[in-house]
Amino acid sequence: MKTQEFYLDYFKSHLTYFLDAMETEPRFLYEPVKYALSAGGKRIRPVMCLMSAEMFGANVDNAIDAALGLEIFHNFTLLHDDIMDKSDMRRGRPTVHKKWTENIAILSGDLMSLVACKCAAKTDVNREKVLDTFLQTAIEICEGQQYDMDFETESDVTVDDYMKMINLKTAVLLAGSLKIGALIANASPDDCENIYQYGRYAGLAFQLQDDLLDTYGDAAVFGKPIGGDITENKKTFLLINAMNLASGNAKSELAEWLTKENFDRNEKYNSVKAIYDNLKIKELTIAKIEECYNIADSYLQKVSLSESQKSVLRNYMDAMRTRKF
DSSP, X not given: OOOHXXXXXHHHHHHHHHHHHSOOOSHHHHHHHHHHHTSOOOOHHHHHHHHHHHHTXXXXXXXXXXXXXXXXXXXXXXXXXXXXHTOOEETTEEOHHHHXXXXXXXXXXXXXXXXXXXXXXXXXXXXXXXXXXXXXXXXXXXXXXXXXXXXXXXXXXXXHHHHHHHIIIIIHHHHHHHHHHHHHTTOOHHXXXXXXXXXXXXXXXXXXXXXXXXXXXXXXXXXXXXXXXHHXXXXXXXXXXXXXXXXXXXXXXXXXXXXXXXXXXXXXXXXXXXXXXHHTHHHXXXXXXXXXXXXXXHHHHHSSSOHHHHHHHHHHHHHHHTOOO
């Protein structure tokens, strides 16, 4: 049985080959693409696609084009997200729009989205279903990003609103990666649906972990400054619950920080984090993460394969539950 490391190394080698073969001119179109794709990252989505394909009986070679498409599309979304969020750093390096310009980043991102679709279209088995899943996932990610931007100016965002947004913006890509792998292996409709739902709930947990790490993580491990969500008043699971649970002085202080335009970044982060600590927001978030992982596991149990066949994927996702980055 292949290991997690095999799938990651296999994907990295093919990504390197793909980038080496990429066009070089116009320089400022292709160079930012290579920069974005060579910045590292966890490569979770392509690894999940490859694992799913082999888990259901396909050869890993049959899924590599789709895996490349998924990773390229994911990085395209990050590139454009960084422009919208005005982020300076990604994975410990300057973001594309900071290293070059916003216009260059936008166009290079557009190219990445098209290259990603081209990769997905190379799939031989169930090509139409693979493309339909890929493109529907891409549409939903755009919907999720718009909800995320809408939340910036809305004051009455609920926990349900937030869970809907991260389902679209983050979870569906993990879900789609697993389903595409299953489709390439010609898995049954039930198995495709169950593995999709497994990925969806694991994806919800994954994003909640990102929220948690942005406030409680280690910047050196996380790859970007801690406290960005607090500084930017991002409507995360943590902030929404804090707004709902705070009362008295804590509620007034939190409201003041949310409206203050001129502030010291560290002071705001430490003050809001102290409110979170008093309200046990960290514990609340961890409980929600575990709830999502448990629901995900219930869907994996429904997949009509033996436990040994599911073990590589299960072990991989278990490692994600304890990640620090």
